[in-house]
Amino acid sequence: MVQRHNCDVIVIGGGSAAFESAVAVRQNGAEKVVMLEKAPVEQSGGNARFSHTGFRFVNSGQKELREFIPDVPQDLYDTYHLPPYTRDDLVADLTRVTQGRIDQTLAAHMADKSNEALHWMLECGIKWAPEKTHLVNGKRYFQPGMYLHPKGGGPGQLRMWTEIARNLGIDIRYRSKVVQLLGDYRRIEGVRVITPDDEYELTARSVICCSGGFQANPEMRARYLGQNTDFMKVRGNRHNTGEVLRMLLDMGAKAAGHWQGAHMSPIDAGAPAVETPVMEDGTGNQMNRYDYQFGITVNTEGRRFFNEGEAAHAYTYAKTGRAVLGQPGGVAYQIYDRKGIDLFHYNNKGNATFFEGDTIAVLAQQIGVNPIVLVDTVAKFNAAVQDDKPFNKGVLDGRRTNGLEVDKTNWANRIDEAPFQAFPVTCGITFTFGGVQINTNSQVLNTEGEPIRGLYASGDVVGLFFHNYPSCTGQTRNVVFSLAAGRHAGRAN
Numbered sequence: 330m331v332q333r334h335n336c337d338v339i340v341i342g343g344g345s346a347a348f349e350s351a352v353a354v355r356q357n358g359a360e361k362v363v364m365l366e367k368a369p370v371e372q373s374g375g376n377a378r379f380s381h382t383g384f385r386f387v388n389s390g391q392k393e394l395r396e397f398i399p400d401v402p403q404d405l406y407d408t409y410h411l412p413p414y415t416r417d418d419l420v421a422d423l424t425r426v427t428q429g430r431i432d433q434t435l436a437a438h439m440a441d442k443s444n445e446a447l448h449w450m451l452e453c454g455i456k457w458a459p460e461k462t463h464l465v466n467g468k469r470y471f472q473p474g475m476y477l478h479p480k481g482g483g484p485g486q487l488r489m490w491t492e493i494a495r496n497l498g499i500d501i502r503y504r505s506k507v508v509q510l511l512g513d514y515r516r517i518e519g520v521r522v523i524t525p526d527d528e529y530e531l532t533a534r535s536v537i538c539c540s541g542g543f544q545a546n547p548e549m550r551a552r553y554l555g556q557n558t559d560f561m562k563v564r565g566n567r568h569n570t571g572e573v574l575r576m577l578l579d580m581g582a583k584a585a586g587h588w589q590g591a592h593m594s595p596i597d598a599g600a601p602a603v604e605t606p607v608m609e610d611g612t613g614n615q616m617n618r619y620d621y622q623f624g625i626t627v628n629t630e631g632r633r634f635f636n637e638g639e640a641a642h643a644y645t646y647a648k649t650g651r652a653v654l655g656q657p658g659g660v661a662y663q664i665y666d667r668k669g670i671d672l673f674h675y676n677n678k679g680n681a682t683f684f685e686g687d688t689i690a691v692l693a694q695q696i697g698v699n700p701i702v703l704v705d706t707v708a709k710f711n712a713a714v715q716d717d718k719p720f721n722k723g724v725l726d727g728r729r730t731n732g733l734e735v736d737k738t739n740w741a742n743r744i745d746e747a748p749f750q751a752f753p754v755t756c757g758i759t760f761t762f763g764g765v766q767i768n769t770n771s772q773v774l775n776t777e778g779e780p781i782r783g784l785y786a787s788g789d790v791v792g793l794f795f796h797n798y799p800s801c802t803g804q805t806r807n808v809v810f811s812l813a814a815g816r817h818a819g820r821a822n
């Protein structure tokens with residue numbers, strides 16, 4: 330006979346959304362909060378373990394942000410260019426990159442609540458650091474709307490949340506896999522859990538699902554995301570295999586978000602198949618290859634296939650991996666000349682696989698691309714570069730090519746100064762976009778559109794995004810909907 334235990338609120342998962350939900354629900358009146366994390370402690374923490382976890386949130390700029398980063402010396406802070414990032418900016422970014430498909434109620438809720446949610450994190454004790462900047466004429470510019478990440482990146486964020494959760498008496502159980510949801514499409518009652526040496530049922534008045542996406546499950550990737558997606562490398566956590574999402578759908582939860590879509594970015598072709606390593610200081614993933622706007626990208630046939638200068642990488646990187654996957658062999662080469670190399674923002678070249686040559690023809694031979702084709706691609710690209718607008722790395726400069734089959738519409742500089750370098754890249758999946766439908770209280774809705782009583786969701790298990798994603802909105806979504814879930818579930822009896 331399987332043992333049955335009880336608590337007030339169960340949180341499924343051990344990532345950032347789970348910690349935020351557990352802390353919020355505990356602060357809002359739930360006494361006995363249990364977090365069930367499938368992974369062993371050393372592999373716990375979900376995707377945040379592999380990320381610097383930048384946050385894009387609504388704020389009034391320079392003066393307000395000082396509260397988050399009081400340790401930055403004043404003379405350095407004075408060089409920061411921190412314009413307000415408004416509610417309308419966030420809604421517009423979410424709407425534009427999802428091609429108008431994002432649930433407008435949830436997008437508006439995210440925008441309305443993101444500022445409060447970040448201040449809540451600050452009050453909880455999360456410490457912050459500034460994002461990377463680039464220096465132009467003595468001023469330090471940020472990527473639009475991307476100003477802050479927790480100190481120590483994702484690993485730092487997880488360390489801080491673990492301590493906060495422990496201080497609140499939250500019961501964090503590792504190696505505790507949820508294998509069944511108890512209840513039906515009207516009401517959740519609890520979960521069934523398997524650990525290495527036990528199996529039990531845990532009942533609760535509320536369950537908050539923060540079990541992530543299905544990106545680490547090749548069978549589900551192939552089923553939902555399409556051709557060759559089972560070959561993709563997984564940037565994050567190996568434990569995001571989607572079984573809780575499947576249980577939610579089987580229980581009658583409504584599907585939402587883009588089930589054939591996912592966040593897929595260009596990463597080093599030599600990256601491990603799963604769990605790409607984060608930098609030692611947590612400030613980014615070593616395998617990211619996001620400087621493509623300063624060069625061109627070609628496939629193994631030596632031809633360009635997307636507009637590398639469409640927009641700042643923050644608005645294009647999450648769909649560029651898919652474009653690479655669609656090329657022969659699922660591999661491409663980012664090609665730069667000396668000028669492009671000098672502009673690298675991510676500066677993680679030290680960890681990168683790359684090739685170098687004094688001429689494009691030599692470089693082509695090194696990467697096994699037909700030199701005649703690559704030399705021709707570069708020559709045609711160079712001839713198409715328009716000089717009417719000056720190059721400006723910090724803004725959409727409109728310096729473009731004209732007349733190519735695929736034009737580059739910003740930051741188009743000729744590739745003409747040795748040394749030339751080629752970085753082989755492939756597609757790395759970050760998280761999947763298909764998930765369950767929630768409302769602004771983070772209650773999971775059933776296929777009739779009614780809340781399933783007691784059931785909440787936050788994080789990647791929620792279906793929200795379509796096609797593409799503005800950088801750093803995953804973390805913001807997590808905290809906004811975890812806080813909403815915690816407040817609603819904490820009050821519920």
Ligand SMILES: Cc1cc2nc3c(=O)[nH]c(=O)nc-3n(C[C@H](O)[C@H](O)[C@H](O)COP(=O)(O)OP(=O)(O)OC[C@H]3O[C@@H](n4cnc5c(N)ncnc54)[C@H](O)[C@@H]3O)c2cc1C
Nearest residue numbers: 342343344346367375376380383507541565788789803804
């Ligand atoms: C390399 C990388 C860089 C990123 N950079 C950023 C960034 O800068 N900004 C940003 O906003 N987003 C970023 N993201 C995305 C973001 O980190 C994720 O979307 C986010 O962390 C998802 O949080 P989550 O808590 O929903 O899921 P996860 O963090 O994936 O956690 C899911 C948890 O559920 C657990 N779980 C799964 N199944 C079960 C089960 N059956 N029983 C019990 N537990 C289970 C897993 O073990 C895991 O702990 C990045 C992601 C990666 C991989």
